[in-house]
Amino acid sequence: MGKVQVHYFPMKGRAEPIRVALAAKGVEFENVTVDSAEMKSDLTKYKFGQCPRMVDDDVDLCQTNAILRHLGRKHDMYGKGLKEAAAVDEVVDAVEALKAKLVTLIFTDKLADAAKQTFWDTHCDPASISGRNSGIHLAYISKLAVPGTTWLVSDELSIADILVWDMFDMLAGIFPDMLAAAYPDLGAHHAALAAVPSVRAYLESPLRLAAVVANDLK
Amino acid sequence: MMGKVQVYYFPMRGRGEPIRVALAAKGVEFEHVDVDYAEMKSDLTKYKFNQCPRLVDDDVDVCQSNAVLRHVGRKYDMYGKGLKEAAAVDEVVDGVEAFKTKYLALIYQDELADAAKQTFWDTHCEPASISGRNSGIHLAYISKLAAPGTSWLVSDELSIADIAVWDMFDLLARIFPDTLAAAYPDLGAHHAALAAVPSVRAYLEGPLRLPKVNYNGLG
Numbered sequence: 001m002g003k004v005q006v007h008y009f010p011m012k013g014r015a016e017p018i019r020v021a022l023a024a025k026g027v028e029f030e031n032v033t034v035d036s037a038e039m040k041s042d043l044t045k046y047k048f049g050q051c052p053r054m055v056d057d058d059v060d061l062c063q064t065n066a067i068l069r070h071l072g073r074k075h076d077m078y079g080k081g082l083k084e085a086a087a088v089d090e091v092v093d094a095v096e097a098l099k100a101k102l103v104t105l106i107f108t109d110k111l112a113d114a115a116k117q118t119f120w121d122t123h124c125d126p127a128s129i130s131g132r133n134s135g136i137h138l139a140y141i142s143k144l145a146v147p148g149t150t151w152l153v154s155d156e157l158s159i160a161d162i163l164v165w166d167m168f169d170m171l172a173g174i175f176p177d178m179l180a181a182a183y184p185d186l187g188a189h190h191a192a193l194a195a196v197p198s199v200r201a202y203l204e205s206p207l208r209l210a211a212v213v214a215n216d217l218k
Numbered sequence: 219m220m221g222k223v224q225v226y227y228f229p230m231r232g233r234g235e236p237i238r239v240a241l242a243a244k245g246v247e248f249e250h251v252d253v254d255y256a257e258m259k260s261d262l263t264k265y266k267f268n269q270c271p272r273l274v275d276d277d278v279d280v281c282q283s284n285a286v287l288r289h290v291g292r293k294y295d296m297y298g299k300g301l302k303e304a305a306a307v308d309e310v311v312d313g314v315e316a317f318k319t320k321y322l323a324l325i326y327q328d329e330l331a332d333a334a335k336q337t338f339w340d341t342h343c344e345p346a347s348i349s350g351r352n353s354g355i356h357l358a359y360i361s362k363l364a365a366p367g368t369s370w371l372v373s374d375e376l377s378i379a380d381i382a383v384w385d386m387f388d389l390l391a392r393i394f395p396d397t398l399a400a401a402y403p404d405l406g407a408h409h410a411a412l413a414a415v416p417s418v419r420a421y422l423e424g425p426l427r428l429p430k431v432n433y434n435g436l437g
Binding site for chain 1: 259260262266267268269277278280281282284285286288289292293301302304305308309312313348349352353354355356359362363
C-alpha cells in the first residue's frame with residue numbers, strides 16, 4: 001500500500017506529465033531512478049525496453065500515454081462522458097505527435113538555429129496552421145480548447161490539460177519570447193494550472209527535477 | 219441524428235480500417251463517406267487537424283484514428299474490464315501505433331524497396347532482434363503483451379487491442395507472406411480467430427471492406 005512509483009531517468013523528460021498529473025490530484029509518489037541494465041533486459045517489467053514505467057496498486061505499466069490514460073481513468077481526469085473523453089484523446093494524441101517533432105529537434109538536430117526556425121515555422125507559427133505539417137501544429141492543439149469550459153475540454157482538470165501544460169513548458173524553454181506572444185491562451189492556461197495549489201506545491205518541491213532532458217539542452 | 223455512424227476517409231483501408239473492423243465486430247451499422255479533400259484541408263471545425271479519418275455518431279465528431287478507436291472502445295465495451303485491462307489495451311494500441319509509423323515509412327518513403335523491407339524486418343519484426351536498437355518498436359514486444367489465460371489478447375472480451383493488432387498483422391502479412399506467420403504463430407492464430415468471428419467475417423466479405431490498402435497502391 002505504499003506510494004506510487006514512477007521509474008524513469010533523473011530528469012523531467014517523458015515522465016513529467018505523469019508526475020504533474022499525480023501531483024495535481026494529490027497522489028503521493030516517489031521517483032525511482034531506472035536501472036538501465038534491468039530496463040533493457042527485463043521484459044516483464046519493461047515491456048518495450050523503455051521507460052517511464054509506473055507501478056501502483058492496480059497496474060505495472062509502460063508507455064507514457066498509457067500511464068496518463070490510466071491516471072485519467074483512476075483519478076477522474078478524463079472529462080465527463082463520451083464526448084469529453086474523445087476530446088481528451090484528441091489532445092493527448094496531438095501533443096504526442098508534436099512531441100515527436102520536438103524530440104527530433106532536441107536530440108537529432110541538437111537545437112541548431114536553422115532547425116529551431118524550421119520547427120517554429122512549420123509546427124508553431126499560427127499563420128502556418130494549414131501548411132504541410134502532417135497534421136502536427138501547436139495551433140491545432142490550441143484550437144481544441146472547447147469554448148465555455150473551465151479547463152481545455154472540460155470543467156474538470158484532465159490529462160489533456162496536463163499534457164498541454166508540459167508541452168508549453170518545454171516549448172517556452174526553447175522559444176521564450178515568441179511562444180507567449182503567439183499563444184496567449186495557452187500561456188494563460190499554463191499559468192492557471194501552475195497556480196493550482198497541489199501543482200504549485202509540486203513545482204516547488206524536490207520531486208520536480210532540474211534536468212529537462214538527457215543531453216542538458218532545454 | 220439517428221442514422222448510421224459515418225466514417226469519413228479516403229476510399230481505401232489505411233487508417234480507417236481498424237475503425238471499420240471495430241464497428242463491424244460489434245454489429246454497429248456504419249457508412250463509408252469519401253472525404254472531400256478540399257473541405258478536409260480548409261474546415262477546421264470538422265477536420266481539426268486537416269486530416270482524416272473522422273467519425274461522426276450521436277455522441278461525437280472526432281478525428282485522429284486512435285482517438286476514434288478509443289471512443290468506439292468505450293462506447294461499445296471494447297476496452298477490457300477494469301483499470302488493469304484498460305491499461306493493457308492502451309499499451310497495445312500505443313505499441314501498434316508506434317509500429318505503424320515504421321510500416322508507413324516503409325510504404326510511403328521507402329516504397330517497399332527490397333533493402334528497406336529487409337531492414338524493417340530485421341529491426342522491427344525478427345523475433346531474435348527484440349532487444350536490439352529499435353526505439354521500443356518491435357512486433358515481438360506487441361506479441362508478448364498478450365495476457366496469459368485470456369480469450370483475447372488482454373481480456374476475455376474482444377477489445378480494440380485485438381482490432382489494432384489484427385489490422386497490423388493483416389497489413390504485414392501482405393508484405394511478408396511467408397516469414398510472418400512462421401515467426402509469429404500466436405499472432406497468426408489470433409488473426410484467424412478474429413476473422414472467423416461471424417460479424418467480422420461478414421464485414422470482410424462485404425462491400426465495406428475496400429480493395430485498396432494504401433494511398434500509393436503499395437502493400
